[in-house]
Amino acid sequence: MGKVGIIGVGQSVFSRSASGSFKELAFEAFKEACQDGGISAQEIDASVTCSAPEYDKQRSPSALVAEYCGLKGPAFYAETLCSSSSTGVRLAYSLVKSGLHDAVAVVGVQKMSEISSAASQELMGRGTDIQWESPFGTMMPAYYALFAQAHMAEYGLTNEDLAKVRVKSSTYGPLNDRAVFRKSLDLEALTSPDSKMTAPVAAPLRVGDCCANADGSSCVIVISEEKAKSLSRDPIWILGVGAAIDSVNLASRDNFTSLPSAVNAGKAAYKMAGMTPDDIDVAEVHDCFTIAELLAYEALGFAKPGQGKEMIKNKETYLEGRIPVNVDGGLLSKGHPIGATGGSQIRTIVKQLRGEAGEIQVKNPEVGLVHNVGGVGIYGNVTILGR
Amino acid sequence: MAKREIDDRFKKFGTVSFTAISKVNDFVDNLEQGKVMATRCPDCNISYFPPRVDCAECLGSNNEWFDTTEKEGTLATFSKMKYGPVGFEGDLPYTIAVLDFGDFKMFGRISNDVPDDSIKIGMKMKVHVNDLQADQKNFVFKPV
Numbered sequence: 001m002g003k004v005g006i007i008g009v010g011q012s013v014f015s016r017s018a019s020g021s022f023k024e025l026a027f028e029a030f031k032e033a034c035q036d037g038g039i040s041a042q043e044i045d046a047s048v049t050c051s052a053p054e055y056d057k058q059r060s061p062s063a064l065v066a067e068y069c070g071l072k073g074p075a076f077y078a079e080t081l082c083s084s085s086s087t088g089v090r091l092a093y094s095l096v097k098s099g100l101h102d103a104v105a106v107v108g109v110q111k112m113s114e115i116s117s118a119a120s121q122e123l124m125g126r127g128t129d130i131q132w133e134s135p136f137g138t139m140m141p142a143y144y145a146l147f148a149q150a151h152m153a154e155y156g157l158t159n160e161d162l163a164k165v166r167v168k169s170s171t172y173g174p175l176n177d178r179a180v181f182r183k184s185l186d187l188e189a190l191t192s193p194d195s196k197m198t199a200p201v202a203a204p205l206r207v208g209d210c211c212a213n214a215d216g217s218s219c220v221i222v223i224s225e226e227k228a229k230s231l232s233r234d235p236i237w238i239l240g241v242g243a244a245i246d247s248v249n250l251a252s253r254d255n256f257t258s259l260p261s262a263v264n265a266g267k268a269a270y271k272m273a274g275m276t277p278d279d280i281d282v283a284e285v286h287d288c289f290t291i292a293e294l295l296a297y298e299a300l301g302f303a304k305p306g307q308g309k310e311m312i313k314n315k316e317t318y319l320e321g322r323i324p325v326n327v328d329g330g331l332l333s334k335g336h337p338i339g340a341t342g343g344s345q346i347r348t349i350v351k352q353l354r355g356e357a358g359e360i361q362v363k364n365p366e367v368g369l370v371h372n373v374g375g376v377g378i379y380g381n382v383t384i385l386g387r
Numbered sequence: 388m389a390k391r392e393i394d395d396r397f398k399k400f401g402t403v404s405f406t407a408i409s410k411v412n413d414f415v416d417n418l419e420q421g422k423v424m425a426t427r428c429p430d431c432n433i434s435y436f437p438p439r440v441d442c443a444e445c446l447g448s449n450n451e452w453f454d455t456t457e458k459e460g461t462l463a464t465f466s467k468m469k470y471g472p473v474g475f476e477g478d479l480p481y482t483i484a485v486l487d488f489g490d491f492k493m494f495g496r497i498s499n500d501v502p503d504d505s506i507k508i509g510m511k512m513k514v515h516v517n518d519l520q521a522d523q524k525n526f527v528f529k530p531v
Contacts, residue, residue, distance in 0.1 A: 116473075118470075118471075118472060118473045118476075119472075119473050121470070121471075121472045121473075122472030122473040122474065125472045126405065129437070130405035130406060131397070131400075131405070131406040131409060131437070132437040132494065133494050134401075134403075134405050135400055135401020135402060135403060135404050135405065135525065136401060136402070136483055136494070136495060136496055136525065137402055137403075137468070137471045137472055137474075137475030137478055137481065137483075138472070138483060139468070139470070139471065139472050141468075141470075142466045142468045142483055145466035145468075146464040146465065146466050146483070146484075146485065147464070148466075149464050149465060149466055149508065150463065150464040150508065153464075153507075153508040153509070199469075200467075200469045201468075201469055201470055202466045202467070202468045202469065202470070203466055203467040203468075203469075204466075205466075249437060249494065250485055250492075250494050251436055251437060251485065251491070251492040251493055251494045252492070253485075253492070255463075256463055256464040256485065
């Protein structure tokens with residue numbers, strides 16, 4: 001069986017309130033991915049729609065998205081909270097690698113604006129064990145705050161270290177025309193007690209440490225090596241797909257300073273690709289909160305445990321640094337339309353590897369990595385791509 | 388024929404309960420008697436919190452209850468929440484936390500009467516039953 005690649009990528013504008021319906025929003029990314037890949041709906045023989053349910057009223061969205069996109073092949077649905085579309089890409093890889101399908105569209109889509117922010121937090125808070133944790137009033141910022149708190153106690157992490165992650169994000173957010181948050185933020189704005197960015201959300205995390213809910217869609221078209229020969233452009237190859245889970249109940253975790261699902265997904269992806277962290281030229285990591293980006297550096301082997309903060313202090317993950325991370329602004333600037341996020345990360349890396357990333361182009365990258373996490377490390381997904 | 392009585396005791400757990408029926412509904416009766424109970428598989432000697440009737444190791448369903456309220460745990464991590472989800476506004480602000488008892492851990496809240504500046508990771512705490520509004524109950528951690 002030949003290689004499996006990505007031929008086309010697309011993404012809608014991520015916004016606080018999309019103008020279209022669920023399926024119309026999905027179409028925006030699908031259309032761009034088809035145009036990008038020089039492939040038509042007729043040539044795509046299966047699709048995977050990826051979203052987290054209940055933000056909108058649509059039930060069983062996969063066939064409806066396929067219908068609106070003009071896709072005739074079987075349609076599947078993938079859900080792993082915030083990493084749904086990375087899971088979709090893993091499923092698409094399997095469908096193509098097995099020979100069942102030649103070209104699979106992975107469509108990530110989420111319309112979060114139809115419910116209030118508090119209602120959305122309640123939904124996310126139920127992405128855990130609803131019997132034992134949700135009745136305490138949980139939500140995602142607080143879950144990640146537990147890890148920030150433990151990291152501070154164990155390794156001496158500070159709020160200023162966390163703020164530096166957001167400073168990097170907002171260095172690149174203004175350059176991304178698909179991002180929700182495009183204002184520049186300096187360290188002063190993120191650390192001054194008078195700034196609204198330092199208002200507490202769930203201690204020690206503050207407003208500036210959190211990404212925004214968003215409406216948005218993404219699309220990644222996964223293709224066989226054979227099928228790609230009939231098309232005009234060269235795919236970016238999928239070299240490794242790693243996935244892992246960890247306990248949903250935090251009471252069953254070993255520690256609160258790392259997310260083993262991401263560590264194990266990374267190990268699986270590196271092994272499959274025959275690579276090590278040193279081989280990665282550019283990365284997109286799941287920075288739903290500032291602490292999450294530092295946990296990602298450590299999970300992926302870019303930094304030793306506890307040393308992620310040194311990477312951001314030394315600007316090693318800036319565009320000109322040792323390993324550029326989230327130079328499209330990441331979730332902190334782009335916003336986080338749950339089901340669409342992984343596809344958006346993959347789109348950024350595909351563009352980087354093609355040399356089409358414009359102002360944020362990393363110099364001549366050959367291998368890129370996407371780290372996408374569902375819940376607070378419930379689902380870990382790492383995808384390694386290469387030219 | 389008499390209508391079957393539904394055992395929905397679990398709906399009394401927490402500020403908002405999302406579960407009414409469970410095989411561990413006795414947990415709620417124990418809460419009402421001031422006890423926070425965990426379970427243990429007598430064959431594998433594995434302790435479970437949250438409590439469960441089924442052992443994932445041997446697939447047996449003979450787990451036995453044991454009381455945790457006299458045990459000392461160590462605070463593993465915590466976060467004081469300024470915002471909460473829909474349904475929890477009346478409780479704000481509150482502090483969620485994980486207590487480590489060695490062979491099991493417990494997710495819950497720190498009691499509201501514990502001063503913020505006294506809360507430190509590594510401190511020794513015990514779990515206590517806590518009364519909420521509308522006759523609901525949960526459990527909270529307090530310093531030893």
